[in-house]
Amino acid sequence: LAKTTQPVSMDSYEGQEVNITCSHNNIATNDYITWYQQFPSQGPRFIIQGYKTKVTNEVASLFIPADRKSSTLSLPRVSLSDTAVYYCLVNNAGNMLTFGGGTRLMVKP
Amino acid sequence: DGGITQSPKYLFRKEGQNVTLSCEQNLNHDAMYWYRQDPGQGLRLIYYSQIVNDFQKGDIAEGYSVSREKKESFPLTVTSAQKNPTAFYLCASIDRPLSNTEAFFGQGTRLTVV
Numbered sequence: 001l002a003k004t005t006q007p008v009s010m011d012s013y014e015g016q017e018v019n020i021t022c023s024h025n026n027i028a029t030n031d032y033i034t035w036y037q038q039f040p041s042q043g044p045r046f047i048i049q050g051y052k053t054k055v056t057n058e059v060a061s062l063f064i065p066a067d068r069k070s071s072t073l074s075l076p077r078v079s080l081s082d083t084a085v086y087y088c089l090v091n092n093a094g095n096m097l098t099f100g101g102g103t104r105l106m107v108k109p
Numbered sequence: 110d111g112g113i114t115q116s117p118k119y120l121f122r123k124e125g126q127n128v129t130l131s132c133e134q135n136l137n138h139d140a141m142y143w144y145r146q147d148p149g150q151g152l153r154l155i156y157y158s159q160i161v162n163d164f165q166k167g168d169i170a171e172g173y174s175v176s177r178e179k180k181e182s183f184p185l186t187v188t189s190a191q192k193n194p195t196a197f198y199l200c201a202s203i204d205r206p207l208s209n210t211e212a213f214f215g216q217g218t219r220l221t222v223v
Contacts, residue, residue, distance in 0.1 A: 091210070097154065101151040
């Protein structure tokens with residue numbers, strides 16, 4: 001199983017772009033990278049998923065370099081409501097869906 | 110509305126009692142999962158099931174039991190053998206156990222053992 005490593009916490013200010021990087025050195029050929037967001041006392045919710053290069057949706061972008069050993073979640077112009085924990089997962093066919101500790105993002109006014 | 114439902118939202122039990130947490134999904138998903146979350150921590154996998162009548166232990170299965178008699182239901186029993194059962198419990202489901210799908214989570218059950 002590919003293990004993921006991400007920063008424990010990050011601080012930002014409203015209106016800034018936030019980039020959270022996750023390393024997954026032993027990602028397998030068929031694995032996808034998925035990011036989830038969790039607010040206190042709620043279940044995580046899907047943000048974005050990708051396999052390689054760049055993926056963009058209405059809330060975030062995901063950058064994956066050619067070697068796929070890391071990925072970066074980019075949140076444009078964050079607001080106070082983006083304060084949450086962000087988890088990076090590597091989806092594998094065995095699909096144990098193992099979560100790490102996540103990155104606690106604090107957005108300040 | 111399709112989704113995954115956990116009940117109850119809050120649960121209080123006396124020490125030494127078994128308690129069963131409910132998880133139901135109407136998404137027709139094959140795989141279901143149970144996680145435990147302690148304050149300020151990430152999610153730890155308790156059990157998962159990829160098909161009816163089959164399930165596997167996760168990282169912290171001791172003191173817990175599950176069943177998967179129906180595709181839509183995956184109840185978790187917290188037994189008296191679980192030494193520190195007070196926690197936030199999350200259930201999730203995924204369409205199929207492959208790589209390019211997203212997991213859906215319930216809203217969680219907060220269990221307090223007194």
